[in-house]
Amino acid sequence: MIIVMKPGASKKETDHVIKTVEERGLKAVLLHGTERDVIACLGDKRDIAQDFWNAIPGVEKAMPILSPYKMASREVKPTPSQIRISKGFSFGGKKIGVIAGPCAVENKAQLLSIANSVKKSGAIALRGGAFKPRTSPYSFQGLEEEGLEYLAETREEVGLPVVTEVLSPEHVEMVGRYADILQIGTRNMGNFVLLKAVGEQPKPVILKRGMSATLDEFLLAAEYILSRGNTNVILCERGIRTFENHTRFTLSLSAVPQLKQLTHLPVIVDPSHGTGYRHLVNPMSKGAVAVGADGLLIEVHVDPEKAFVDGAQTITTDNFDTLMKELKPVAQAVGRDI
Amino acid sequence: MIIVMKPGASKKETDHVIKTVEERGLKAVLLHGTERDVIACLGDKRDIAQDFWNAIPGVEKAMPILSPYKMASREVKPTPSQIRISKGFSFGGKKIGVIAGPCAVENKAQLLSIANSVKKSGAIALRGGAFKPRTSPYSFQGLEEEGLEYLAETREEVGLPVVTEVLSPEHVEMVGRYADILQIGTRNMGNFVLLKAVGEQPKPVILKRGMSATLDEFLLAAEYILSRGNTNVILCERGIRTFENHTRFTLSLSAVPQLKQLTHLPVIVDPSHGTGYRHLVNPMSKGAVAVGADGLLIEVHVDPEKAFVDGAQTITTDNFDTLMKELKPVAQAVGRDI
Amino acid sequence: MIIVMKPGASKKETDHVIKTVEERGLKAVLLHGTERDVIACLGDKRDIAQDFWNAIPGVEKAMPILSPYKMASREVKPTPSQIRISKGFSFGGKKIGVIAGPCAVENKAQLLSIANSVKKSGAIALRGGAFKPRTSPYSFQGLEEEGLEYLAETREEVGLPVVTEVLSPEHVEMVGRYADILQIGTRNMGNFVLLKAVGEQPKPVILKRGMSATLDEFLLAAEYILSRGNTNVILCERGIRTFENHTRFTLSLSAVPQLKQLTHLPVIVDPSHGTGYRHLVNPMSKGAVAVGADGLLIEVHVDPEKAFVDGAQTITTDNFDTLMKELKPVAQAVGRDI
């Protein structure tokens, strides 16, 4: 931590800051600058919030040197983590994994038909929402446990692990009984009670970036899960909120190589929610693979027009098959496979 | 809903859209434009997501005419709602209500001292967090039920109703037993399970705007609570996430007059979280009152430097007393009182 | 400047940074931290871009201590500047100045009628665009020199100083011949050639904040003008671009008290462009005065519906008269006058 004193800070204020720093177990080095005093704090106390220092009289600003997360960082674990999701596939290796399926589970036949199709095209897991976080209370809220049952049955019949979202701590146990991978949605990245709950069970978690979260905040959300004992966290960039209006969100692909430098956790991309329009799913999937994503999460439906939710960003099973074929050479061009 | 067809849309596609519109119980009027066909849909079906229409082949975009919320709108209830929080005070009337207190409840003595002080200065309720949503898992997470007990005891001794945040559906009942007003924080505005839970109990709810929520999304979150039966919702602007870096968030004061035009619900402002710096709390409080806010939510501590949480944005009880004196003429200048 | 080395930086890299720091005339202090070395650079060299340091091998990040601007800062000039714009009025004193007029000069009669009206209501200057920066090449681009002539004639007849925008360095001399105050619009805040040009002439300049400029960038733009010799700069907050869609821009009122702490220059607010809607002009004007603005810039027309430009955000002369009456008690409530 570097603490910058205000231009007119008194010696008494500066001494008080130094004393506080040392009381907290850090070493303080005072530097007299041209216009301001600066106190460098040596030692690793990233659990003391930056805000604490900012509150002390005479302090202009506190600037952290260390990242606020530990277990998620490359400094603590320099090699990439591999998160196993089935016998045949782990995220974080050479092979890029594509998870596909409908936004919402609607009925058994629909799910089975989509699952068979995406498996044939090369998907490594099936996605489908049973609990749906909807902006409007008047929109379809999901089939809930019935949807989870369809997912589990489909897994048995098709042989694909299933991914589904969990919305509430009280549902974690139930969802964990049916699903192979739990998903935390963008609106719940800051739902710390839920993060703790999924951190206390063993199934892998896909953690979506909050739509206005910085990468530090994103990795701290992962840290909530890791610090409770579950190290199987897969990060997912899904678009951030900006002034842009040609897409529903701005898919920030630079987050992928940056995250892969900061953390050992795998990073996947959701081009469906990240753009909101199906004509952008194909090019942005290619872009995601080219920048180094470990996987993709794509909304696919046999008949998007009939989808209960998110039809505008859902591609057909045929389009998905084409996309998978087109992604292969892109993956190979960057030394990966799919 | 206005549906704009793509320039090259076929007659078959247009006919299919018209048929779909009519199947949904709306009247379709086809307009042949210079370069595009446009289908105006007459009738009130705001429960059909805009997204549904966007998914139909040949459609370029669907543009809603009606707001997506109903119960929260001025059209349904043209007169301002008054939300009673104690014998002596309701939000939404001529008198502006200021809620003050520490970010987190730390111990009984601290809370009592702050409560007595802010009451004397004119606060109408006491705030204090018992469950704290913290960005880092290593930060203080609140005293939980012990904190709620201190709040309830302080209410008895001081005579101020208490406001505290609830983080999880499973805590709603417990928090409701101790608190007079439940607060939903910015990170939980999109936690729809929690919104439903507070909608099913009778205590007033302060709903903070999500830091990247549009006003439509904000009012739809309120609609989740209203539609479950709890009509005592107070909206709170608390800063949005933008590129600005001189503050932690950008306090969007124009949201206040705009919300008051769209909805009958009272609107308050949190200048502490909305700026992140204590030197901005005084001017932004005045600004909030001047633009028409019905109340303020301010972090106050006897010794901000010793506060466990958010010290940098917390003002002292002395500063608060001064602020209340300075706010009075501003309130009167806009035809209100405080 | 604080230079943070990468975790694995070699001694050779660290030595090279220290040598570079010292070659640039700064004193280097090396601090061995727990996980990283940090080099504190003592001395005032704010003309060396932060970017320069970031480019050196082994450097993780460079963090500036000093603000990048000098002449605009309170440290260089602690007392507020007063910018005189007429015999009767200077910006930066106790009295708040309101500049009013049409977005574009349309004809002499229109201008004269508006000028007489706003003067009577208490405006201290008349605004009106002769060169209009329009998003579309097909929109009205302004009357150019003819418009300037109308402005100058109106000044003579009504006795109000006139403010008008200059779009290009080659027009600075001509606009300066007619106008009393030159305005630099939001789209030209980063037009450094134009900033230099208005810095080399003596008339006061209203510098509008770029719609995506940080306060540092805004003050550096002012510094371009100041450093060329013209110290008569008035800063204007006019809304920033964010994800919000209920307004055309988000008027960031917290910029006002923050700027007034950082700089001695007066700060005014444009609630017309800052919101884009006339129903928000009245409340946001009051908010601007309450947070400490030194003035307002408001679009007024006798018949907004007939205005060539920006009708939706323009208020009538009657509304303006009411607004001025309503602003007076707000100004007095915060120790100012209007």
Next chain:
Amino acid sequence: MIIVMKPGASKKETDHVIKTVEERGLKAVLLHGTERDVIACLGDKRDIAQDFWNAIPGVEKAMPILSPYKMASREVKPTPSQIRISKGFSFGGKKIGVIAGPCAVENKAQLLSIANSVKKSGAIALRGGAFKPRTSPYSFQGLEEEGLEYLAETREEVGLPVVTEVLSPEHVEMVGRYADILQIGTRNMGNFVLLKAVGEQPKPVILKRGMSATLDEFLLAAEYILSRGNTNVILCERGIRTFENHTRFTLSLSAVPQLKQLTHLPVIVDPSHGTGYRHLVNPMSKGAVAVGADGLLIEVHVDPEKAFVDGAQTITTDNFDTLMKELKPVAQAVGRDI
């Protein structure tokens, strides 16, 4: 245009809107909705600003159907434009063109050395700034005409066309004498006087997206150039301003496929400015090619640490050579070449 009336709009107001629509040469169709009247305006009058309609009493909002630009649109010219920049290369064909060079021209030897190197690696043009738009007035402002001379000499010696930025209308003629392609920087995308000036000369123009411009605003800026007679416009995505802080800007790659659907003009990407960090240039270049960019603009220097400007985002000539080799298979994977 679709005009939505306010809920309580009177018949007189509605009739007045219809009359105004018809006076402007459009056909008005009145639709009585459940809660509001809607007036559909048929005909192509995109030169009437949306704002005009919003200003009429009783109007709630006006929603445009047609895009505000014409010449830049695919509707006017459905096939992709090819912009020739040398005997051997045109932007907009199968081959992706990479422009490389230093941020600023520093001296002849440096430029020659970089030019020879990037040509060998496969660059199709040399970039280099002679007039530099710098945030701070104390930063290096470029060699101006001397820099242009070095660029022209280097072109003769190396055989690469040269790209350089023009900052001011009065320099357009001079820059055009030396350079093969003129660049308009992000800060000047809304400098309409400059856009008109480059629209009246024949050299190709690289138009960078304003850092907070929507795609409509970006294409309208192109329209300024096209409508003055110069149809050789190349669009460049260079990062937008968002809340993200791990990069200097957020490179919005979804703008590429979206622009290519809206316009016939070629679209290139600047991953150097778009991220601000050299370690992101390689992955984001691959991402840009994968999403369909027609070219790249990359900052390259023999010794980035010694670069006068933007060292932190500049890659070495060696890194550039590697990048070009790595881009080839990515280009081929999406059916292009490089």
